[in-house]
Amino acid sequence: MFKIDNQVVPYSDPWNIPLSERIRMLVAGRQKVAYFYEAPNNSTFRYRAYNMVQVLNDGKSRDVSASFFFLEDWARIDEVVDYADVLVICRSRYSNRINQLVMKFRVQGKRVLFDIDDFVFDSSYAHLIMSTLDQDASDPDRLDYWFSYIGRLGGTLNLCDGAITTNQYLAKKIANFSGLPVSVVPNFMNKEQVSYSDDLFRGKEMSGFARDDKIHLGYFSGSPSHKLDYAIIEPALEEILEIDPRVEVMVVGYIESGPNLKKFGNRVTRQPFQDYVNLQRVISSVEFNLMPLQANDFTNCKSELKYFEAAVVGAVSIASPSYTYAAAIHDGENGYIARAHEWLSVIKEAIEDTSRYRRITENAREDARAKYAWFNQRENILEALHLE
Secondary structure, three states: OEOOOOOOOOOOOOOOOOHHHHHHHHOOOOEEEEEEOOOOOOOHHHHHHHHHHHHHOOOOOOOEEEEEEOHHHHHHHHHHHHHOOEEEEEOOOOOHHHHHHHHHHHHOOOEEEEEOOOOOOOHHHHHHHHHHOOOOOOOHHHHHHHHHHHHHHHHHHOOOOEEEEOOHHHHHHHHHHHOOOEEEOOOOEOHHHHHHHHHHHHHHHHOOOOEOOOEEEEEEEOOHHHHHHHHHHHHHHHHHHHHOOOEEEEEEEOOOOOHHHHHHHHHEEEEOOOOOOHHHHHHHOOOEEEEOOOOOHHHHOOOOHHHHHHHOOOOEEEEOOOHHHHHHOOEOOOEEEOOHHHHHHHHHHHHHOHHHHHHHHHHHHHHHHHHHEHHHOHHHHHHHHOOO
16 A cells, blocks of 8 residues: 555535526626536536536636536526526436426527436436346336436437537447437546645655555445446455455445455455545555446446546556446556456456556556546537537
8 A cells, every 4th residue: 555645635515606606607708608417416517517617617718608507596597598608408307497498598599418427318228227236127116216217317318409428439329319419528537636636646756656565456436336346356356365465455435345355354444435536545545446347338338537536646447348448448558457257367467567567557647637637628628519
């Protein structure tokens, strides 16, 4: 484990801004973009609305301005409609108010786009999605929930003039379902993430990448829905812990480490869910970041965020060969790829491949900052919005 001297940073959600201030943000530029999400959260909203607004508002010319709004802002939604030139609805379920919002923009001849980061809009894939997420498809209540959730997202998508998403695999799914034009803007790190991550990496460099005599494998989960993904690597973790006394495992987030690992005592630790800034500190402490995924159409639509969040702080990723992971990671150059039956052998290879570790971390960090940092996204976002 790396010795990290950086302190935990004070955190509060940076999007907790009064509505009056968010309206002022919207009207500051010549071309105005309103992002709409049902209610703010630390995942989809952050990546697909907050981060986009942050980049658009960073432009010094003020040609474009942007802000974000929620259902709770409905009392002043007509002001948003009048001011904004483009509406981007982010992963919001169809409702009477969503329909009204779209119609208000249409009456004024304004463009409406739908941004979605997951394959959850086509109910013909509901059973696959439920199976992947370990949902009980024999439970009528769960079936009602998932068919409603997916169908309502598909309903909102079909109201819009175009779509924006995170990768080409998901873009093709959206186009096939809706017949709409689709643009790709990848998930990326915002200013706070990049700044703190840079500090963490500089600290590791200044210490000569000082570490103890243990090798930590980290699994980081932002939701409890990854239980079956984690199950892919659990047997490999059990075996590597058996054969290599240097290895320890850290499980962070909503997933339990599993009963088979309890026998290893304090060599297996669990940490609670972290805010997205301080998560970077926890990731930076481990040598390897494990990214298992089941292999199907749903998981192939997942973004690369677990890769670049680790890469930017100098943790090497070992990943399943999903569409986005295999495209982002070049095996042995900026990480490692492991098919389902290869996890043990690839973990062993990565641990023993000490001569290439520093080079791999540097390649991955350079790649993450070049492709997935906020300061390289503006032109891509403007193109997706059809703004100059």
